[in-house]
Amino acid sequence: MSVPSPGTTAPGLRERKKQRTRDALIRVALELFTTQGYERTTVDEIVEAVEVSQRTFFRYFGSKEEVAFAVQHMVEGLFVSALGRRPSAEGPFDALRHSVLSAWDHAGEAIADVVPVELYLRNFQMIESTPALLAIHLRRSAETEETIARIIADREGLDVDEDPRPRIAVAAFSGVMRVTGQMWGRGTDQSLEGIRALTERYLDHLGPALAPHWRTGAADDAP
Amino acid sequence: MSVPSPGTTAPGLRERKKQRTRDALIRVALELFTTQGYERTTVDEIVEAVEVSQRTFFRYFGSKEEVAFAVQHMVEGLFVSALGRRPSAEGPFDALRHSVLSAWDHAGEAIADVVPVELYLRNFQMIESTPALLAIHLRRSAETEETIARIIADREGLDVDEDPRPRIAVAAFSGVMRVTGQMWGRGTDQSLEGIRALTERYLDHLGPALAPHWRTGAADDAP
DNA sequence: GAGGCTAATGTCAGCCACTGACAATTGACA
DNA sequence: TGTCAATTGTCAGTGGCTGACATTAGCCTC
Numbered sequence: 382m383s384v385p386s387p388g389t390t391a392p393g394l395r396e397r398k399k400q401r402t403r404d405a406l407i408r409v410a411l412e413l414f415t416t417q418g419y420e421r422t423t424v425d426e427i428v429e430a431v432e433v434s435q436r437t438f439f440r441y442f443g444s445k446e447e448v449a450f451a452v453q454h455m456v457e458g459l460f461v462s463a464l465g466r467r468p469s470a471e472g473p474f475d476a477l478r479h480s481v482l483s484a485w486d487h488a489g490e491a492i493a494d495v496v497p498v499e500l501y502l503r504n505f506q507m508i509e510s511t512p513a514l515l516a517i518h519l520r521r522s523a524e525t526e527e528t529i530a531r532i533i534a535d536r537e538g539l540d541v542d543e544d545p546r547p548r549i550a551v552a553a554f555s556g557v558m559r560v561t562g563q564m565w566g567r568g569t570d571q572s573l574e575g576i577r578a579l580t581e582r583y584l585d586h587l588g589p590a591l592a593p594h595w596r597t598g599a600a601d602d603a604p
Numbered sequence: 605m606s607v608p609s610p611g612t613t614a615p616g617l618r619e620r621k622k623q624r625t626r627d628a629l630i631r632v633a634l635e636l637f638t639t640q641g642y643e644r645t646t647v648d649e650i651v652e653a654v655e656v657s658q659r660t661f662f663r664y665f666g667s668k669e670e671v672a673f674a675v676q677h678m679v680e681g682l683f684v685s686a687l688g689r690r691p692s693a694e695g696p697f698d699a700l701r702h703s704v705l706s707a708w709d710h711a712g713e714a715i716a717d718v719v720p721v722e723l724y725l726r727n728f729q730m731i732e733s734t735p736a737l738l739a740i741h742l743r744r745s746a747e748t749e750e751t752i753a754r755i756i757a758d759r760e761g762l763d764v765d766e767d768p769r770p771r772i773a774v775a776a777f778s779g780v781m782r783v784t785g786q787m788w789g790r791g792t793d794q795s796l797e798g799i800r801a802l803t804e805r806y807l808d809h810l811g812p813a814l815a816p817h818w819r820t821g822a823a824d825d826a827p
Numbered sequence: 828g829a830g831g832c833t834a835a836t837g838t839c840a841g842c843c844a845c846t847g848a849c850a851a852t853t854g855a856c857a
Numbered sequence: 858t859g860t861c862a863a864t865t866g867t868c869a870g871t872g873g874c875t876g877a878c879a880t881t882a883g884c885c886t887c
Contacts, residue, residue: 395854395863404820421845434866439845465818472816512743520735523782537818545787545806550813552779559746560775583768590773591814593695595760618834618883625835657837660885662874 403441405431410448417549419449419511446517449508452492452501453518457525459491460484464532473547477554478584481503487579502571509566518593519559525557557583620638625678626664628654631719633671643674669740672731675715675724676741680748681715683707687755696756696770700777701807708800725794732789742782749778780806 392400409430413422418516424445428438442448464480471479492501508514512552534540534547562585565576589595632653647668651661665671689701692737694702715724716807731737749771757763759773765768784806788799812818 393855398854399864404637422843425843435845436615436867437865440865444844445844473818474814474816515746516739516743519746520739523738523742539818545783545809546813546818548783549780549806549809552783553776553810553814554779556775556777556779557772560768560771564771583738583772586772587776587814590769591697591776592696592812594764595769616883621883624834648872649876658874660836661840663835666874668873 384520396519402431402433402437404495406441407448407451408432408500411452411496411500411504414442414449415500415507419514440469443580446514449504449514450517450521452504453496453508453521455495456484456488459522461525461528461532463487464529467536469536473537474554476533476536477529479553480506481558481580481584485580489573498573502573505562506566506571509563522555522559526551529555546573553587554584557587614674625656625660627718629656629661629664630671631723634675634719634723634727637653637672639732642737643729664764668671669737669743672737673744675718675727676731676744678714678718679711680744681709682711683749684748684755686710687752690759696760696773697777699756700752700774704781704803704807705800707794708803712796721796725796729784729789729794732786743821745778745782749774752778775809776810780810796824 403569406427410427411423413426413430424435424438427448428435438448442451456546460480463483464476467476467479486521492498508518529543530547530551533551534544537547558580561576561580564583565579568575568579622733629650630675633645633650636653638650640774644779647658647661650671651658661671665674683703686706690699712721715721719727738788753764753770756774757767762770763827781803782801784799790804791798791802
């Protein structure tokens with residue numbers, strides 16, 4: 382980040398200023414959102430703190446919601462690119478499973494480049510507990526699902542529009558991921574390790590949960 | 605609807621007027637939404653057609669989005685109450701499966717009491733294809749999931765906060781339901797029978813889709 | 828069936844998210 | 858240094874939504 386790397390042109394002053402403004406808007410917004418709440422924070426408050434006009438804010442972010450997902454967007458990218466690197470011998474479900482876990486393993490550093498990890502985690506909880514943001518979050522997840530389904534289909538040499546299994550498998554998998562995020566948000570272990578552990582645990586339960594009868598196996602403890 | 609039934613007090617003029625206003629707002633709104641699009645329809649247009657003030661609209665519906673889900677809300681109720689009537693001997697997944705199918709079997713009549721079925725179906729497609737509405741739809745579904753998970757837990761004599769299987773099973777199931785709705789919306793069979801058939805077909809694929817390897821079984825045709 | 832009570836509705840002013848149009852500023856680059 | 862283009866600011870306006878207060882209209886009693 383400090384030494385200009387060969388191959389990529391060093392960004393000029395203009396580009397650096399833009400990046401700085403964008404990062405400042407994200408940091409200030411998340412700080413305000415997590416302290417006083419999303420709804421109680423106005424765009425005017427954010428731009429006043431960063432000293433830009435409201436119009437500038439809306440040129441960087443299409444909406445007030447969008448800024449709340451800026452970091453989240455990056456983390457999702459980690460998962461998708463991890464999936465792209467899984468060995469093709471792996472079955473679809475194992476590939477998905479290993480990709481999420483690997484993404485959580487590397488998320489910490491990636492996040493810290495933009496905002497403090499702790500701020501990211503608080504923001505994640507805020508998204509889960511703010512109706513307007515939760516709705517957007519779920520739609521974004523649905524869009525990501527489509528991307529993932531196509532990757533899975535490719536791995537298996539299938540066409541997503543011919544064979545429903547890729548979309549179905551991904552939908553079931555994502556459903557479990559969503560519950561994981563939800564339960565993590567309600568729990569008390571506010572750490573990346575916590576969410577990783579919960580992910581692993583919940584995925585292990587998917588098979589048994591779909592069995593014809595549950596009356597055999599033992600349960601598990603609370604999140 | 606015409607003869608006052610004994611046991612229930614006949615609703616007075618005030619109550620009937622309210623019901624009429626509410627129904628008119630729903631019908632006009634769905635009509636406008638489906639013909640000119642959700643975003644391009646203003647609340648002012650709706651209230652002008654029904655001849656009430658904007659303030660009245662917002663006393664019936666908390667937001668412009670809410671009116672788009674009025675009928676949908678009722679259909680979801682059919683599913684939940686069907687689930688409540690499944691025999692307790694049935695395993696969780698079978699109970700879920702039979703409840704959706706039964707709900708689709710009876711949805712037609714229930715819908716027709718409020719709006720033409722064809723308008724409901726067009727509205728459903730509009731929800732799926734309008735980002736702002738899709739987001740709300742997904743959040744509402746997530747809320748319904750929680751309700752359903754609790755019902756499943758009760759059936760099995762479990763506590764949702766102790767055993768993760770109810771939430772996980774419901775999440776996987778709902779994921780498939782969501783994909784079904786999505787695929788139905790993109791397809792060409794715009795009928796209640798069509799969505800019922802697709803539901804059945806996709807649920808049959810869930811087991812195989814979660815198998816360690818797919819290279820054995822045959823695929824299926826497009827939606 | 829006149830009058831009081833209260834639920835429903837209308838009116839008005841105002842906040843906030845967001846947008847288009849146009850002017851002012853400021854890096855980039857010859 | 859001057860020109861070009863990208864970035865930002867200003868301003869006016871739209872649409873969703875809300876609180877406060879006035880008005881209307883069904884309901885119920887005497």
